[in-house]
Every structure is written in structure tokens, then in C-alpha cells.
Amino acid sequence: MKKVTIIGVGNLGKSILSGLAASDIIDASDITAVDKSKYNLKEVEEKLNISISQDIITSIKGVKWIILCVQPRQLDLVLEEIKDKLTSDQILISTVTGTSIAEINEVVPDNKVVRVMPNTGASKKLSMTCIAANEDVKEELKFVEEMFDTIGRTLIIEERLMQAATVLGASGIAFFLRFLRAMIQGGIQMGFHPHEAQIIAVQTAIGAATLVAKNGTHPEREIDKVTTPQGCTIEGLNEMEHQGLSSSVIKGVMASYEKINTIK
Template sequence: MRRLEGRPYNRAMLTGRQIGFVGGGNMAEALLAGLLRKGLTGPERLTVSDPLVSRRELLGRNFGVAVTDDNQAAVRGAEIVVLCVEPQVLDDVLAELGPSLESHPLVISVAAGYPLSRIQDRLVGTTRLVRTMPNTPSAIGVGVTAMSLAAGLSAADRQAAEQLFESVGTVVVVEERLMDAVTGLSGSGPAYVFAMIEALADGGVLSGLPRGTAQQLAAHTVAGAARMVLEQGEHPAVLKDRVASPGGTTIVGLSRLEQGRLRATLMSAVEAATQRSQELGKAENHHL
């Protein structure tokens, strides 16, 4: 796999290209914000379709983009189409969009568990395809997106897709067979970390800290520890051992975590979520 981070932006990849978003939910909103914040395109080049009036009004008001309830209108003339809909409705959406994609734009899907081959079966003749799995921290520009590329995708299309998602964080390119594992780890992972932060804060409250102080300490502790892993490039076990002095408080706490099988439980959570993603991908009708 390849990890892409901190690369200078080549604005030519997206500048002047019409981008149509099908679905105006949270991920579409994050991408719109990222694209405009980075100056990679202008609102006049962006169109979003969504069935909900409230979402259309919000996106139009906040970003100045064109909005519509017509999926075909959103992609008509687009050079890049981003499918931001739930996997259980993507079959119907693709059937609807087919006649409007005669120009064969670059099609990017964020639907979990929905394979590239299934998109190709429903968009006959479309080969410019990318499958992605972003996660929720993309909403504040610090997400991580795994990306799988259709065979034969051009370098220009690959760079355009990478740049689009780099606007909301880091991009990792993986083989499509690994996308279910990505879903189980980074896709579902924020929820595991939120649960850990809640539990750490509860421990602080149990030990006498005010709730607000405990939550702030817990969240900053997790954020700081993650940043050390990313910036220092050392194995987490090495960093852990530096905190755990002989006979000290940390090693006692770590011993209790081992008794509670924290590491084994987290590994099992990723494995279970991965298996569920595989089941959804095989299902004829997707149900989340």
C-alpha cells in the first residue's frame, strides 16, 4: 500500500473541472468544505443532489454550490462524479445515472462494502472508477481515506481522486481485497476511540475529577499519543514502554488492561467489523 501525506497540491488536477456529488450527506459536506478551504476549486464548479430540502438548503447556503433534487442533473456535464449515497440504495442510483454518464467521467464511490465490479456491471462501459473508504474525522480535515483503483486507471485520474480526498486528510492506496479490513479498522475505528475516551474520562470521574476536566484530559491524551506515533515513527510498544517505569503507576494500569483483554478485544472488534463488511459486500441487497 502507499501512504500519501503532506504532498504539495497540484491545483491543475481539479481546477476548472466540474464535479457532481450524488448525495449531500455528511461526507459530501466534508469534501465540499475541504475542496473550497484548500482552494482546489470554486463553488461554481460544484453541484450536489439530495432528496432532502433541508440538506440542499444547508449546502447551498454554506458553500454557495448548485443544489438539486435531480441526480441526473447533478452529474450532467460533470468530469468527476462522487457517489456519496448509502450502499443499499446505490443499485437504484446507478441505474438512474447510467444514461447521464455518456461522457464517461471519473466515478468515485464512498459506499462501504460496494465493490468496483458491481459498479462496472451497472454502468456498462465505465472504466474510470475509484472506490474509497473515508472516515468521520474527515469532517474536520483530519480523516484518513483508503482508496482502491480500477485496473488501468490513468495517472491523471488517480491524482485527481487522491487530491480530492487529501483535502480532508491523509490518503492510503490499497488493493480492493483489503477494503473490508480498512472498513473494520479506520472506518469503524473512530467509534472505538470515542468509547475509549469516554471510558478514560469515566475513570477520571471515578477517581474524583470533574466530568469536564476528565473528558478534556482524556481526549487530549489520546490525540497527543496518536500524534507521537505518527510523528516519531516508532512502534507503539516502544512508546508505551517509555511511559511504564518499573513498579510505577503506568505498569500497574497496563497490567489491569491486560487482565481485561483490552488489546485482544480491540483486535476482535476490527475482525468482527471486517467480517460484517464482507457480508454486506456479498449481499444482493445491502442492509447496514
């Protein structure tokens, strides 16, 4: 039984759907997308050839995997709506930030729950998805891992690290993109047209990340390879550090982490 229903087809839901629908482990015809917005649903139906519905109750019937992809403040309503309709063999996969497995199980005590924290790289099969579950969820965890492997890379973590995973992996997309934007702005100031600066900065970012990913090296090792003594790279790097680059990134990450711990 591999049927999947995803509740909430917003930014993340669309990204997960486009990865899953193109994967080998689930047929697009076994996927149903549920959302309040007809516009969101039409978009995924046309692009991905999956079933769509605005009715949660009918769309979870006979489905093994239910992916919850709504905002934290919307989760309670969704759980209240489905709790009496669920059968105990159905597995809930929650992408929702800041709501623990125990909190979900307070409302739906008979269902196994897996928490996942993907990112919007999912739409290009480049998500980083952290996954956490309780000890009793072993077999199911394997399939959830397989499911999210189809949209990028996965890592099983302890649930206590889920907030940190959200900051580093999900908000991390925004953090890296802000750095990318700054590089593009620097490129424009040196004389490139914006689209040229973007091509150069994006490809360089892909190259830099791929070097670390494929070589398994620490970033500083790859930095050393392009840093000639007394050259222009070290001049730029040191100026960035004098201006507080590493410190402001770490402080930003920690501010985000402090904030996430207050969100419910």
C-alpha cells in the same frame, strides 16, 4: 474540467464537502451537492456556498467527477437513474461500503470507477482515505488522490483490502471514540468534572496519536517512555490487559470485518 457532483449529503457527504469546499484544488462554485433531503442541502449551501440540487440528472451534466455517497442499499437506484445519462469521460468515485468496482461496472460499463473509503475526520481535514482502482485508471487516480489529500491523508490500496480499510479507517473512528469515552468515565470517577475529563482525555489522545505519527515509532516504544518500572502506568496497563483490552479490540475489529463481508 474539475466540476464535482456529490450524490448523498448525509454524515459522510457533509464531511467530504466541507473539506473539498475549503480546498485549493476545487472552487466551491464547481461543487454541486445532490440529496433527497432539502434540510441537508440547505445546511451545506449556507455553510459552504456550493450549488445544491434535488435533481440528480441535471446536476451530473457536464461534470467530470461524480462522488457516490449514498447507503449501499440506495446505490442500485442511483446507478439505474444515472446510467443512461452518463458520458464515458465521467469518473465515478464510490464511497459506498461493500460494492466492488466490478459490480458498479456491470451497471455502468463505460465509466471508470474509483473506490474511496474516507472517514468523518474529513470535516476537520483529518480523514484517512483509502483509495482503490483498476490498472487502467492511472491519471484519474492521481487527481482523486489530490482531491482526498485535501481532506486528510490518503493511501492507495488493493481493492481486495477495501473491506478491511472500512473497518480500520471508517469504523475505526467509532472504535477510538468508545475508548475515549471510557477514559473520560474513568476521569470522572477519579474526581474530574465531565468537561474537564473530556479536555484532558481528548488532548492526551491527540498527543498519543501525534507522537506515533510524527516520530514514526511503534506505539509500544512510546508506551515504554511513560512506563516506570513498578509504577502506576504499568499497573493500569496490565490490569487492562488482564481484563482483555487488546484481545477485545482485536475481536471487535474481526467481528466488524466478518459482518462487513456479509453486507450487500
